[in-house]
Amino acid sequence: MRKYIIMGVQGCGKGTQAKLLCQAYDLVHISVGDIFRWNIAHHTKLAARVQRIISRGELVSDEIVAEIVQRRLSEHDWNYGYILDGFPRNAAQAEFFLESYDIDAVIQIVVPDEVVRERVLSRRLCSGCGLDYNLIFHRPRVDDICDVCGAPLTQRPDDTPGAVADRLRTYHEKTAPILDLFRRKELVLEVDGMQPAEAVQQEIQTQLGLKSSWR
Ligand SMILES: [Zn+2]
Secondary structure, three states: OEEEEEEOOOOOOHHHHHHHHHHHHOOEEEEHHHHHHHHHHOOOHHHHHHHHHHHOOOOOOHHHHHHHHHHHHOOOOOOOEEEEEOOOOOHHHHHHHHHHOOOOEEEEEEOOHHHHHHHHHOEEEEOOOOOEEEOOOEOOOOOOEOOOOOOEEEOOOOOOHHHHHHHHHHHHHHHHHHHHHHHHOOOEEEEEOOOOHHHHHHHHHHHOOHHHHHO
16 A cells, blocks of 8 residues: 655646656546546535635635545445545645555655746646646647647646746745644655656656656
């Protein structure tokens, strides 16, 4: 059984890395963002509750997020383990988690802020089919036009320089205490997220000690 948490600022590639690691070792990717999106798409009670909170201009509380994660983990639909993505988001959630669950490692993907800024500001989204592009890694063949459906590419409204700077600041403020807590338990592995995706994945597997036992 392998239980990991993956952390890193938006745009660091952690979703891709979580998926690759899940495929390689039959783990379940538990993404809090995906759980929220699934609930909203399926119009569940939880989604209605969360939308009421957001419509009042309030933030979804730590308790609700913790409840969602607990409920998801209690499904026990993993045979070989899981990777938790998007939780914990602050020190209170991290304390709760460490009290209630054991974890083998926290994978921290490290990418400098200026690189994150450049990656996020290069993101484009097809207005027709929703396909993701990136002007650095995955350019369309014709500028600003989707390769697949020919619709114009757009930017997400929150991918502006100011919004990215805000997200980076919030991320560092909230995650520094989480990482300190996990570091005291010697759980944190730092992985250089500046390498190509396959190399990042190799480094994660090596640092987790998975490769030697499987080859
Ligand atoms: Zn398209």
